[in-house]
Amino acid sequence: MTDDEGRTEAPTRREYVKYGGAVIGGGLLAGCAGRSESDPTRTPDATQQPANTGDKTEPETSTSTAEQSYSVELSPVGEVTLEEPPTNVFTHFPWFPDMASALGQGETINNLWWDGTVAGLEYFTAGFDDFEIEWADAAGQYGFAKEQVYELDSDLHLVDPAWVTSQDGWDRDDVDEIADNVGPWLGNYYSNFHSTPPESWADGYEYYDLWELFDSVATMYGERSRYEALRAVHDDLLATIEAGLPPESERPTAAYLSISADLSSIYLLRLNAPGYWNSHTRPLGAVDAFGDEEFSGPFLQVDMEALLEAEPDVILGLWTVTETFDFGTLKQNLAEDPVGSELSAVRNDRVYPQGTRWQGPLMNLFQLEMTAKQLYPEQFGAWPAYENGDSYPEFGADEQLFDHQRVADVINGDF
Structure with missing residues (x-):
């Protein structure tokens, strides 16, 4: 490989694996160049605190800058539309704050559960200059009450309402009330390992992979360019891995x-x-x-x-x-x-x-x-x-x- 000045450079490992990996990849390149399931805190995760997925449907997304409309279609909530990007966002599980930070929108997160999320992201991003986890002080406790949701008055709730109704003190009427009076829900918890949602939500419930969920969140924030740039990095990484596997x-x-x-x-x-x-x-x-x-x-x-x-x-x-x-x-x-x-x-x-x-x-x-x-x-x-x-x-x-x-x-x- 040569640079702009004509010097010859050694290939990076990912370039070598992807493009010179016949030796590494062998024949593969020739072919393709104690607790409850519904409550993840009731698993050993909490006790230690401190490509092809078979998914059925890719979420439909659209953004209209002229009309300032930010809209996605995601199971189980259906179509969710905002008139402008959210500036005050409620989350509970760690993957959504991570998404917000990836999109340069970490300051919008007003709530999440488990401060171990902060420690984990700090570990992985230690080499990033000027990277700040703006939601580090937003970590609270597991679960939340309707009064708390009203108090935070969020533009968007990045939580699966099907999961919310599995928690004490919440039913379908409660989540509908929040959607009508405060802001919409958007999430898909049971894509975790394709687990079974509550019976009242099971009909038509669809599963997505992580980057499909990220796609929807990026659209709501109006951050399509950032999403597409990161998705390209991810796709390239998967290609590097696929090419190098024995x-x-x-x-x-x-x-x-x-x-x-x-x-x-x-x-x-x-x-x-x-x-x-x-x-x-x-x-x-x-x-x-x-x-x-x-x-x-x-x-x-x-x-x-x-x-x-x-x-x-x-x-x-x-x-x-x-x-x-x-x-x-x-x-x-x-x-x-x-x-x-x-x-x-x-x-x-x-x-x-x-x-x-x-x-x-x-x-x-x-x-x-x-x-x-x-x-x-x-x-x-x-x-x-x-x-x-x-x-x-x-x-x-x-x-x-x-x-x-x-x-x-x-x-x-x-x-």
């Missing part, structure tokens, strides 16, 4: 776990399930060490003996990249446990930290890169050793699987 027969087995540092609780997560909670693991096509194990909710409790029987090549530990989790102690306890020490992933030092499945587009980009390096170091470059409290590694441009600076520029409007 044949299926050569891919590692992986166990995706929510595991406590003292090993007292171990919960299995789906690795390749549909839905946006797996939007950073599914595209990587690793083999689930637990095969087709079925479980109804987002987690299945397992023990060390079950792990040893599954014998994963790689262990991915959910939500272990912040100072609130002692990852070093986890690895030490696994190595000293009479059963854990027999695991191939432990013996080969292939126990890796992960972020969160509750990801928006910014976290998704970094988590795709992170997990690709953890699963396929020979193809995408090795993931460095992790020490508690580390920020996201500062990979050089030749080791990045997507252009980090490009993403920072898009957020800042410099593109």
Whole structure:
């Protein structure tokens, strides 16, 4: 590759994998160049705080600058229209604040649950100059009352009303009242892992992937250019990953776990399930060490003996990249446990930290890169050793699987 002055430059890793990856990709390139399901805080996520998805329909979006109308069609709410971009936005789950920040609209967020969201995004964006999480002080508690929603007087509520009616103190009349008197709802919670919505909403409920939801939010904000620029980065990243993946027969087995540092609780997560909670693991096509194990909710409790029987090549530990989790102690306890020490992933030092499945587009980009390096170091470059409290590694441009600076520029409007 040559630059504008005629100098020859070494290709970046993503360029090498995409365009020179016949050696890496082999034959693949020849073909394609304890708690309830409805309440995610009642899962091990909260106890540790501190491409092709099969989706059915892409949301319809439209923006008319002349009429200052911002309109999307999204299940389960149908068509939602604003006369101008929202400046006061209510959210609850982490992916929507992430979306707002990606669009340069983080200051509009007035509420969210779980301040762990802030710590996660800080970890991944540590290398961005002048990046601020404006909603850091908006984190509150799980759930919300109608009085709180009235008090905040939001232009838009980025929450799935079907999920809202599954919570205490809310029914269909309540969410309709808020939509009529305060502002519309817009969200699709049950696309998480294609879980089942409440019965009264189930008829016609459609599933979307993460970037389709982001598309709708971008339209409501009138930020189509930012969305399209970030979507291009994401599409390029997926192409890099697809081009670099080894044949299926050569891919590692992986166990995706929510595991406590003292090993007292171990919960299995789906690795390749549909839905946006797996939007950073599914595209990587690793083999689930637990095969087709079925479980109804987002987690299945397992023990060390079950792990040893599954014998994963790689262990991915959910939500272990912040100072609130002692990852070093986890690895030490696994190595000293009479059963854990027999695991191939432990013996080969292939126990890796992960972020969160509750990801928006910014976290998704970094988590795709992170997990690709953890699963396929020979193809995408090795993931460095992790020490508690580390920020996201500062990979050089030749080791990045997507252009980090490009993403920072898009957020800042410099593109």
